Amino acid sequence: MRRGPGRWPGRGLGVGLLVMARTLPAGTDGWPVGEQRLWSTPYGGVLCMPGGPLPGRVGGSGYVREVRTHASVLHLDLDAFFAAVEQRDKPSLRGRPVVVGGVGGRGVVATASYEARRYGVRSAMTTREARSRCPHAAFLTGRFTAYREASVVVMRILRAASPLVEPLSLDEAFLDLGAAGLGDLEVDTVTAFGHELRERVCAATGGLTASVGIGTSKFIAKVASDLDKPDGLVVVPPGTEQQLLRPMHVSVIPGVGPATAERLRRAGVHTVADLESVGAEELVRLVGKAHGNGLYRLARADDDRAVVPEREAKSVSVEGTHDTDLTDRTIMAHLLTRQAGEVATRLRKHGLSGRTISIKVRLHDFTTLSRSSTLASPTDQAAVVARTARGLLSDLDTSGGVRLLGVGVSGLADWVQEDLFGETEELDEEPETPLDPAPEARRSWAPGMDVVHEDLGRGWVWGSGRGVVTVRFETAQSASGPVRSYAVDDPRLTPFTLEQT
Numbered sequence: 347m348r349r350g351p352g353r354w355p356g357r358g359l360g361v362g363l364l365v366m367a368r369t370l371p372a373g374t375d376g377w378p379v380g381e382q383r384l385w386s387t388p389y390g391g392v393l394c395m396p397g398g399p400l401p402g403r404v405g406g407s408g409y410v411r412e413v414r415t416h417a418s419v420l421h422l423d424l425d426a427f428f429a430a431v432e433q434r435d436k437p438s439l440r441g442r443p444v445v446v447g448g449v450g451g452r453g454v455v456a457t458a459s460y461e462a463r464r465y466g467v468r469s470a471m472t473t474r475e476a477r478s479r480c481p482h483a484a485f486l487t488g489r490f491t492a493y494r495e496a497s498v499v500v501m502r503i504l505r506a507a508s509p510l511v512e513p514l515s516l517d518e519a520f521l522d523l524g525a526a527g528l529g530d531l532e533v534d535t536v537t538a539f540g541h542e543l544r545e546r547v548c549a550a551t552g553g554l555t556a557s558v559g560i561g562t563s564k565f566i567a568k569v570a571s572d573l574d575k576p577d578g579l580v581v582v583p584p585g586t587e588q589q590l591l592r593p594m595h596v597s598v599i600p601g602v603g604p605a606t607a608e609r610l611r612r613a614g615v616h617t618v619a620d621l622e623s624v625g626a627e628e629l630v631r632l633v634g635k636a637h638g639n640g641l642y643r644l645a646r647a648d649d650d651r652a653v654v655p656e657r658e659a660k661s662v663s664v665e666g667t668h669d670t671d672l673t674d675r676t677i678m679a680h681l682l683t684r685q686a687g688e689v690a691t692r693l694r695k696h697g698l699s700g701r702t703i704s705i706k707v708r709l710h711d712f713t714t715l716s717r718s719s720t721l722a723s724p725t726d727q728a729a730v731v732a733r734t735a736r737g738l739l740s741d742l743d744t745s746g747g748v749r750l751l752g753v754g755v756s757g758l759a760d761w762v763q764e765d766l767f768g769e770t771e772e773l774d775e776e777p778e779t780p781l782d783p784a785p786e787a788r789r790s791w792a793p794g795m796d797v798v799h800e801d802l803g804r805g806w807v808w809g810s811g812r813g814v815v816t817v818r819f820e821t822a823q824s825a826s827g828p829v830r831s832y833a834v835d836d837p838r839l840t841p842f843t844l845e846q847t
């Protein structure tokens with residue numbers, strides 16, 4: 347669930363209900379609806395489905411018995427995550443507009459610092475558009491190792507606070523405060539806990555800020571964490587949920603994407619209050635049965651979903667990012683084969699098999715493509731996964747270079763379809779095509795990447811072109827540093843990877 351432009355018509359109206367850490371900031375940060383989130387997770391590559399089951403499908407382990415009477419669900423979401431990591435590690439960019447994403451001609455914005463959002467730069471916008479809105483911003487390509495590392499630190503802090511932590515993405519998680527060992531779950535107690543948790547995250551990550559929402563359900567906690575972004579804390583006291591939701595646009599409800607919102611709009615339903623006045627049967631008629639029941643409940647803040655720490659994997663995936671763009675198809679095929687092997691091993695370890703094989707490819711310009719193919723029956727065989735994955739890759743144009751490749755299997759069944767005659771044949775593992783021991787990596791100096799210079803030490807690429815690369819010499823611990831330019835093939839300058847520390 348993301349905000350879209352103008353999705354908070356009631357912003358401010360609910361203030362009287364809320365325990366605010368500080369006053370609401372002016373203005374609205376709109377988010378495109380239904381944008382693609384990163385596939386990567388810091389949890390060993392097992393991709394968990396976001397969101398969890400929606401209310402309406404009563405029963406099963408994903409629910410608490412009834413809507414909670416205390417504000418015991420906490421949602422934490424880091425602010426402008428990728429951009430904040432960049433500002434942390436690049437002192438000269440602190441307080442300045444920063445845009446992270448594809449910097450090439452067809453690049454897309456992954457995120458923008460709040461300074462850049464003031465100029466209307468948004469996630470999923472084309473970089474071209476972002477440049478025209480905020481030409482003086484620093485445009486950087488991503489450093490996924492740094493983001494993943496920060497995510498691991500944050501999740502560790504959260505898990506130390508409560509055994510019930512449900513990560514939703516690299517920068518976002520739910521916590522069940524009922525398991526956090528607090529004296530009680532009164533508003534003052536959970537508010538104090540929220541403050542402390544934010545401070546702990548900030549201290550452990552070298553200054554990253556998180557916004558926290560606390561309420562009686564996942565839905566309310568998530569809405570609340572967005573209300574006072576960035577660097578905010580909002581607690582919604584039990585019993586005030588509906589007053590908070592009523593003035594908001596229906597798209598605040600998880601599962602209400604542009605298509606459902608449009609259907610509701612045509613029926614004259616704009617706000618949650620409008621939705622609340624629609625009867626259950628009418629809603630089912632408008633948006634379908636499965637969806638209608640869930641909507642009916644959420645419009646009343648009726649959400650009893652449990653915080654589920656080890657979420658049932660709906661797919662198993664492995665992916666890897668590459669510092670230099672891959673262009674060689676043989677190497678890509680080799681990597682997919684290897685990843686397919688890892689996916690199959692994991693599937694077998696958990697006694698799973700799946701019918702849908704997918705690949706994920708992030709191009710040099712940050713656009714991310716996924717392709718999938720569904721088999722007649724589930725498999726856990728490396729050879730089958732690999733062959734399908736390579737076939738999917740062959741249909742894509744990767745000539746511009748690839749920076750991330752991944753393989754996943756979904757549509758999981760918790761058994762492998764037995765051969766009718768009991769002869770489950772072990773297919774031979776695919777022979778691995780040997781990887782060129784020293785593939786001549788294209789020496790590319792992407793803006794934002796870490797480098798080290800023989801004399802001046804560590805810095806980052808500010809820009810490059812016409813045979814020259816410009817570097818700013820600074821690190822998270824230093825003051826804003828000097829800028830120097832070098833020939834792109836200057837042997838004193840090399841990319842810096844964390845292994846060098």
Ligand code: DCP
Binds near residue numbers: 382384423425428
């Ligand atoms: N992301 C991405 N592509 C998108 C949206 C997000 O690559 N279309 C990445 C970049 C973000 C990170 O995921 O930094 C976290 O996503 P959020 O939606 O939480 O956005 P931010 O943390 O950047 O900003 P906010 O302060 O609104 O949470």
Ligand code: MG
Binds near residue numbers: 423425426517
């Ligand atoms: Mg965030």
